[in-house]
């Protein structure tokens with residue numbers, strides 16, 4: 001399903017929603033990067049720490065040389081920790097950054113060239129997850145699929161599909177390396193994700209999907225008539241995970257014609273426009289929940305590293 005189909009499906013659902021992926025244009029990724037510096041936004045710093053402290057161990061478990069496919073690469077700053085370590089063992093690294101944000105990907109390629117020159121053979125893939133996976137399946141040779149800060153963004157039912165897809169893409173010597181947020185402290189989570197203020201980068205990132213919708217689909221949804229709200233849902237069941245829900249609360253009845261989608265969006269006063277599909281986003285897992293989901297996706301966890309907030313999982317396909 002392309003983004004227009006996905007968006008139309010979301011806007012015609014009950015409740016109506018804007019898919020998470022839509023918020024990640026060039027500007028969205030800029031807000032995302034700014035979240036790193038928010039004091040209470042623990043997640044990216046925790047991930048960076050776990051990758052930094054375990055990366056030698058990670059690389060010692062890899063089949064080298066291997067090509068790196070970086071799913072939802074963003075600004076690649078955390079991915080560079082892996083690239084730097086691989087370059088200790090290989091003269092060059094084949095690297096395929098994958099992202100839906102085409103503009104950002106072009107910019108990232110320029111930055112990577114400045115840093116690595118010819119040491120990195122960059123093969124950008126401006127693709128959505130499933131399209132990228134079908135292309136990766138045609139690649140012959142050892143590979144590592146890297147997915148940093150990606151899994152938890154998507155609704156729970158999509159996560160299993162995505163992990164199963166990754167699993168079926170892996171050949172015998174291939175691995176995937178995936179991070180997950182394992183924070184369980186409710187206060188810490190609520191402070192990081194549910195402190196809303198229109199000047200904050202996390203609030204701007206949540207609502208960026210509306211700006212992208214206005215721009216790309218030529219409509220004029222009035223953000224001043226929508227109020228950002230959210231909640232944290234705790235779920236410790238082994239087959240679930242905890243998550244955040246964020247939505248825009250419509251302050252009045254409003255209607256917008258969206259010719260490019262062949263529809264009119266009407267929001268009643270008090271209606272919620274969810275800023276993600278499915279149950280939620282920014283999922284938080286216990287280790288048991290991760291083990292359960294990975295096993296269901298036929299991914300065998302070879303090794304895991306964890307700190308208070310983040311887990312890094314090195315996995316193989318269950319043959």
Ligand SMILES: C[S@@+](CC[C@H](N)C(=O)[O-])C[C@H]1O[C@@H](n2cnc3c(N)ncnc32)[C@H](O)[C@@H]1O
Pocket residue numbers: 020021024025029032071072073074075076077078098099100101127128129130147148149150153
């Ligand atoms: C939370 S950011 C993480 C970025 C980077 N991996 C990091 O850890 O800093 C999620 C990334 O996934 C990308 N993304 C979102 N939806 C996607 C999709 N359906 N397919 C591919 N990339 C996607 C976004 O553009 C963004 O770069």
